[in-house]
Amino acid sequence: MSDETTISGPYTHAKSSISRTMGLVMLSLLPATLFGLYQFGWPAIFLFVTTIVACVAAEAFSLQLAGKPIKPFLMDGSAILTGWLLAMTLPPWAPWWIALVGALLAIIVAKQVFGGIGQNLFNPAMVARVALLISFPLEMTLFNQPVPLFSAQAPGFLESLAITFGSSDAIDAVSGATTLGHLKTELGRGVALPEASTTTASIWQQLWGQSSGSLGETSALLLLFGGLFLIYKKIITWHIPVSMLVTLALLASLFHLMSPENYVGPITHLFSGAAILCAFFIATDLVTSPVSIRGQILFGAGCGLLVFAIRTWAGYPEGVAFAVMLMNACTPLIDHYLKPRIYGRDRKGEPLVYADEGADIK
Amino acid sequence: MTTANILKLFKIRGGVHPDDRKKLSAEQAIEKLPMPSLLHIPLQQHIGAPAEPLVRRGDEVKKGQLLARNQGAISAPVHAPTSGRIMGVGGYPAHHPSGLSVRTITLKPDGKDDWLDNLEPCDNPDQLTPEEIADRVARAGIVGMGGATFPSAVKLNLRKRYTLHTLVINGAECEPYLTCDDRLMREQAMQVVEGVKLMARALDVDHVLFGIENNKPDAQAAIREAAKESDMITVVGLPTRYPMGSEKHLVQTLVGKETPARGLTADIGVVVHNVATARAVYDAIHLGRPLISRVMTVTGESIQTPKNVEVLIGTPLNNLVDYCGGFNAEPECLISGGPMMGQPLPSLRVPAIKGSNGLLALSGKENKATTEMPCIRCASCVNACPCGLVPLEMANHIRAGSLDSSVKLGLLDCIACGSCAYVCPSHIPLVQYFNYAKGELASRQRAQHKQKETKRLAEARTERMEKIKQAKREAMAKRKKEMAEKKKREAEKAAVAGAGS
Numbered sequence A: 001m002s003d004e005t006t007i008s009g010p011y012t013h014a015k016s017s018i019s020r021t022m023g024l025v026m027l028s029l030l031p032a033t034l035f036g037l038y039q040f041g042w043p044a045i046f047l048f049v050t051t052i053v054a055c056v057a058a059e060a061f062s063l064q065l066a067g068k069p070i071k072p073f074l075m076d077g078s079a080i081l082t083g084w085l086l087a088m089t090l091p092p093w094a095p096w097w098i099a100l101v102g103a104l105l106a107i108i109v110a111k112q113v114f115g116g117i118g119q120n121l122f123n124p125a126m127v128a129r130v131a132l133l134i135s136f137p138l139e140m141t142l143f144n145q146p147v148p149l150f151s152a153q154a155p156g157f158l159e160s161l162a163i164t165f166g167s168s169d170a171i172d173a174v175s176g177a178t179t180l181g182h183l184k185t186e187l188g189r190g191v192a193l194p195e196a197s198t199t200t201a202s203i204w205q206q207l208w209g210q211s212s213g214s215l216g217e218t219s220a221l222l223l224l225f226g227g228l229f230l231i232y233k234k235i236i237t238w239h240i241p242v243s244m245l246v247t248l249a250l251l252a253s254l255f256h257l258m259s260p261e262n263y264v265g266p267i268t269h270l271f272s273g274a275a276i277l278c279a280f281f282i283a284t285d286l287v288t289s290p291v292s293i294r295g296q297i298l299f300g301a302g303c304g305l306l307v308f309a310i311r312t313w314a315g316y317p318e319g320v321a322f323a324v325m326l327m328n329a330c331t332p333l334i335d336h337y338l339k340p341r342i343y344g345r346d347r348k349g350e351p352l353v354y355a356d357e358g359a360d361i362k
Numbered sequence B: 001m002t003t004a005n006i007l008k009l010f011k012i013r014g015g016v017h018p019d020d021r022k023k024l025s026a027e028q029a030i031e032k033l034p035m036p037s038l039l040h041i042p043l044q045q046h047i048g049a050p051a052e053p054l055v056r057r058g059d060e061v062k063k064g065q066l067l068a069r070n071q072g073a074i075s076a077p078v079h080a081p082t083s084g085r086i087m088g089v090g091g092y093p094a095h096h097p098s099g100l101s102v103r104t105i106t107l108k109p110d111g112k113d114d115w116l117d118n119l120e121p122c123d124n125p126d127q128l129t130p131e132e133i134a135d136r137v138a139r140a141g142i143v144g145m146g147g148a149t150f151p152s153a154v155k156l157n158l159r160k161r162y163t164l165h166t167l168v169i170n171g172a173e174c175e176p177y178l179t180c181d182d183r184l185m186r187e188q189a190m191q192v193v194e195g196v197k198l199m200a201r202a203l204d205v206d207h208v209l210f211g212i213e214n215n216k217p218d219a220q221a222a223i224r225e226a227a228k229e230s231d232m233i234t235v236v237g238l239p240t241r242y243p244m245g246s247e248k249h250l251v252q253t254l255v256g257k258e259t260p261a262r263g264l265t266a267d268i269g270v271v272v273h274n275v276a277t278a279r280a281v282y283d284a285i286h287l288g289r290p291l292i293s294r295v296m297t298v299t300g301e302s303i304q305t306p307k308n309v310e311v312l313i314g315t316p317l318n319n320l321v322d323y324c325g326g327f328n329a330e331p332e333c334l335i336s337g338g339p340m341m342g343q344p345l346p347s348l349r350v351p352a353i354k355g356s357n358g359l360l361a362l363s364g365k366e367n368k369a370t371t372e373m374p375c376i377r378c379a380s381c382v383n384a385c386p387c388g389l390v391p392l393e394m395a396n397h398i399r400a401g402s403l404d405s406s407v408k409l410g411l412l413d414c415i416a417c418g419s420c421a422y423v424c425p426s427h428i429p430l431v432q433y434f435n436y437a438k439g440e441l442a443s444r445q446r447a448q449h450k451q452k453e454t455k456r457l458a459e460a461r462t463e464r465m466e467k468i469k470q471a472k473r474e475a476m477a478k479r480k481k482e483m484a485e486k487k488k489r490e491a492e493k494a495a496v497a498g499a500g501s
Helices: A018-066 A070-075 A078-088 A096-112 A124-135 A157-165 A170-174 A179-188 A193-199 A204-210 A220-232 A239-258 A264-269 A273-280 A295-313 A320-337 B128-137 B151-162 B180-187 B187-201 B217-226 B247-255 B275-287 B317-323 B380-384 B391-399 B403-408 B419-423 B428-499
Strands: B041-043 B067-068 B084-093 B101-109 B166-171 B207-213 B233-236 B271-274 B295-301 B307-312 B333-336 B356-361
Touching: A018 A070, A018 A078, A018 A096, A018 A220, A018 A273, A078 A096, A078 A273, A096 A124, A124 A220, A124 A295, A124 A320, A124 B166, A157 B041, A170 B307, A179 A193, A204 A220, A220 A273, A239 A264, A239 A273, A264 A273, A264 A295, A273 A295, A273 A320, A295 B419, B067 B101, B067 B247, B101 B356, B128 B151, B128 B275, B151 B187, B151 B247, B151 B271, B166 B187, B166 B247, B166 B275, B166 B307, B180 B187, B180 B295, B180 B380, B187 B217, B187 B233, B187 B271, B187 B275, B207 B217, B207 B247, B217 B233, B233 B247, B233 B403, B271 B275, B275 B295, B295 B317, B295 B333, B307 B317, B307 B391, B317 B356, B380 B391, B380 B419, B391 B428, B403 B428, B419 B428
Parallel strands: B166 B207, B166 B271, B207 B233, B295 B356
Antiparallel strands: B041 B101, B084 B101, B295 B307, B333 B356
16 A cells, blocks of 8 residues: 555546647647648658657757756656647748747747746747747748659659758749748739639648648648547637638628638638647647637637638738647636636536526426 | 435546455454553544643543544534543644644543443434434534535534435545445444434435445445335445545436535435444444444555554554554555545644545555656546646646636645546656645635734734724823913902902
């Protein structure tokens, strides 16, 4: 018998742990990730591996510095997941140092400085992405067309090494704007939408993911599949994804109906760019989203609203990272004001009073 | 009996679905434990004031004889579980995690098991008035046998202060592992139903809702069969979800109303009693037997043969383990009650008491020791909490030492069901935090009360002393005055005498 008999129960536990949670998130990211890696070839694979290795190394370094036990915290999988998510949002042929700087920003600045797992106010991957986008706008907006592994135009292994780790101009040959980026540029030049969208990827291509974009954001369908798996596994609830996507779709439909010439339609908003990735994997980040259901709905709606506003009126074609970070900043406030109603009390916290005290139930 | 299908159930928030592990002992019929060589009967086995002993060392007692009588309004008497000789009235380790010594009567059975019929069996219980039923229940020493151990007669008398309409019988048995109520309903359905009818009469209610979780279909069938003649009893199948057996949540599921915070279910016209309590009421009134035994489930992977046993109150728990074939391996922990809300046991020497429903010997596989990780704010605890609390935030405040703000967050509305800690992926012992805070708050309150009382007494004393001094001073002044007057008079007298001489 153990000596610690004074700890209160329960003396049984669900099969849950942080590493299981993180593992399931990674599992659900796997289809979209594999597709992204296949579609963008060896340079994407190098970038992906570099980001994760750098994140894990940065985590180990920080834990060592903080004097925390390294093994249990590294084994929880949170650093791998942060690296994974960051890599998903990088241009697939970005150079290695983008991955490295991003990893250091995510793990050290956005996570460990705040006190490590569970303590960070902002989503680490998004902090890194935003900082990279502002600091290195050129590298962070240079996207390339899909060149699937083993296809004719795909760079070979050695050439790919040069793209990621050396200085190769190979990307110039296949560079291509993202759908949202292209539409933004055309709208900026005064080209009407119906005309501008003739050259973008078809809806099917966007759904399946055969379009240019960040490493893991292109396949809306596979991301959606992974997201539904997470809801099924009860790692996340439907509230944030649904409220975010519905808000985004409603706003897009409204403006598109008012002026189809100037406003991108809801389908493009939902299925191109990082909307699906964000709704299921980034906005739902457990640490930085509200804990109550009403709070989560408000948080999701806020994300949807901000994504639409930034994409439509701000300078950037994509606004997911900014939107999530702005809402992250609101999370403590949302949690403070939107709490579940306590059993036997009204919303104000006063005990319930029944007008028909003790009356018959029928 | 009305059918259950027409009754609409109401949804409660939160809850968890732990592996119920009831198969270990569910098919074991109730067996009677052989007479132990010594019985240790604590004087306090209930909420309220401890009973006052009426026997002394060396006394010979009969089975069912009153050993200690109730003291005060909320209390319960204690009876001899068998005939024998009183070995002493003194301290013995309590059936409590602390294992502290409590006043206990030790009885050495003589093996004759002779009854003393001090409670008359009632030939026609239908003629009893509510007062008579409550009185007999009180005299039989019956307490809530689901584990709460609140004196049942006090609850039966609630009709005097509340307008009641429904009696709810709690046969949910939502704790994993435990099967004693299940077996009782299957094997003694008639007695249980008769007990229920008596309680309904005592409470003067017309409806009885008998809630049984759907993982006990045999118990549901047995009770339905036993209650088919009765129009007022409705057997209701409850969804299998922990904590369905929590009194307030059970009532909400059945009648759709939440009990107001800090209130009783009687506030919404409902009283809840446990299945085992119903059987005890039957025994007390139909047979004239006080509460001297109960059914317990002895189970867990470390127990050789898990069983349901009828044990005499006061039986040391190691007798139960021995009867079930002992341990097949050193257990990781010993629990009194279920694994969700049960209490760790300091040793097997402690006796079975009126509220003990289970003895669990869990293996290391069942109760793994895990390290606590930081909270990742996953909100699992928020979604699992049946009371609408935010456990992670409460724990944060308690960790930071601000207990008052945790109270504002609803600490005192927590029923300690353990759902939050059960689902926590970081394995944070949330219930431990809450129990600590509740205990700390209670002791602060006591300290504050003591301080106030001391201050009041000290002030009263000062006042009293002041008054005494004042009185003394006044008396002194009066005496002085009198002395002075006397002197004056004497002087005058002397002067007069001197003048006269």
